[in-house]
Amino acid sequence: xxxxxxxxxxxxxxxxxxxxxxxxxxxxxxxxxxxxxxxxxxxxxxxxxxxxxxxxxxxxxxxxxxxxxxxxxxxxxxxxxxxxxxxxxxxxxxxxxxxxxxxxxxxxxxxxxxxxxxxxxxxxxxxxxxxxxxxxxxxxxx
Amino acid sequence: xxxxxxxxxxxxxxxxxxxxxxxxxxxxxxxxxxxxxxxxxxxxxxxxxxxxxxxxxxxxxxxxxxxxxxxxxxxxxxxxxxxxxxxxxxxxxxxxxxxxxxxxxxxxxxxxxxxxxxxxxxxxxxxxxxxxxxxxxxxxxxxxxxxxxxxxxxxxxxxxxxxxxxxxxxxxxxxxxxxxxxxxxxxxxxxxxxxxxxxxxxxxxxxxxxxxxxxxxxxxxxxxxxxxxxxxxxxxxxxxxxxxxxx
Numbered sequence: 001x002x003x004x005x006x007x008x009x010x011x012x013x014x015x016x017x018x019x020x021x022x023x024x025x026x027x028x029x030x031x032x033x034x035x036x037x038x039x040x041x042x043x044x045x046x047x048x049x050x051x052x053x054x055x056x057x058x059x060x061x062x063x064x065x066x067x068x069x070x071x072x073x074x075x076x077x078x079x080x081x082x083x084x085x086x087x088x089x090x091x092x093x094x095x096x097x098x099x100x101x102x103x104x105x106x107x108x109x110x111x112x113x114x115x116x117x118x119x120x121x122x123x124x125x126x127x128x129x130x131x132x133x134x135x136x137x138x139x140x141x142x
Numbered sequence: 143x144x145x146x147x148x149x150x151x152x153x154x155x156x157x158x159x160x161x162x163x164x165x166x167x168x169x170x171x172x173x174x175x176x177x178x179x180x181x182x183x184x185x186x187x188x189x190x191x192x193x194x195x196x197x198x199x200x201x202x203x204x205x206x207x208x209x210x211x212x213x214x215x216x217x218x219x220x221x222x223x224x225x226x227x228x229x230x231x232x233x234x235x236x237x238x239x240x241x242x243x244x245x246x247x248x249x250x251x252x253x254x255x256x257x258x259x260x261x262x263x264x265x266x267x268x269x270x271x272x273x274x275x276x277x278x279x280x281x282x283x284x285x286x287x288x289x290x291x292x293x294x295x296x297x298x299x300x301x302x303x304x305x306x307x308x309x310x311x312x313x314x315x316x317x318x319x320x321x322x323x324x325x326x327x328x329x330x331x332x333x334x335x336x337x338x339x340x341x342x343x344x345x346x347x348x349x350x351x352x353x354x355x356x357x358x359x360x361x362x363x364x365x366x367x368x369x370x371x372x373x374x375x376x377x378x379x380x381x382x383x384x385x386x387x388x389x
Contacts, residue, residue: 105364
């Protein structure tokens with residue numbers, strides 16, 4: 001029984017009793033950059049979650065005073081942690097850019113009967129990103 | 143001697159073969175020939191037993207979709223010159239069961255298409271004497287892109303979700319449901335929502351986006367599905383906030 005039949009998909013008709021079905025390879029996403037990009041984009045969620053957890057831990061140690069925060073910093077100085085953070089940074093960047101680029105496809109904004117151009121919708125996301133990042137940087141570095 | 147090009151074509155005879163094989167054909171190479179012209183040449187001059195679907199040869203009927211070098215393509219709009227001098231591999235549309243050679247079984251798509259009710263639904267039909275349902279150019283513009291679908295099923299062959307979960311309603315059927323949902327004359331959005339908001343409907347889609355890339359009519363089914371997800375999420379939220387609201 002093929003996976004299709006097992007899941008109860010439409011079965012054969014009277015006139016075609018013997019169909020040939022190909023199985024989907026487990027590595028279907030490796031052959032093509034477009035599919036690989038999709039899988040990497042999905043995978044990036046894990047790194048986004050990791051980034052959130054680390055940030056929460058950082059805030060938590062900050063709330064427990066300077067010594068706790070120094071201990072946190074010490075732990076983060078580990079070369080393994082730095083390598084992991086570098087990979088996480090790349091994936092979070094990839095996550096952000098790919099989703100911003102896809103945003104106009106899901107969002108249809110109409111102004112005066114005309115659809116607002118894709119560049120404008122994606123662009124506004126990037127502008128918001130830049131403004132928020134700049135204000136966070138200003139807050140920390142001032 | 144005139145230039146030629148090699149074609150590797152899937153052959154499968156349900157009566158004789160356990161699995162499909164490839165057969166090589168040498169056909170004349172002409173700059174103005176599309177893959178479908180080469181298949182017609184094979185059928186006319188080399189092997190009359192080759193089976194494949196085609197009709198209009200001008201990108202309207204949606205019959206001649208096949209895998210050309212692994213990509214879902216309308217063979218009537220795919221020029222040999224794009225691949226020459228390399229061989230061109232022609233296979234039946236991916237993820238569909240093969241009936242014979244390049245012919246796939248498409249009942250699954252037809253059943254799904256019908257299930258999403260892609261027609262105008264009215265709560266109360268106007269009488270003929272009352273005249274047509276009028277629409278402004280702006281109202282037409284809202285859904286026109288989605289109405290360009292020719293049911294060629296290339297988007298299904300591009301969709302790994304459909305390949306892995308055959309119960310998935312699929313890109314074209316959802317895009318066509320959305321085409322009627324946003325038609326100003328239609329009142330059936332609620333009826334379609336019950337079908338499409340199931341897991342096998344819009345929520346099975348993971349936004350791979352390849353359906354939109356391969357669509358020969360620039361329908362953007364991936365966009366249609368994401369837009370529909372947004373609508374469904376808003377509806378769900380509304381019903382949560384105002385459970386007493388009119389259904």
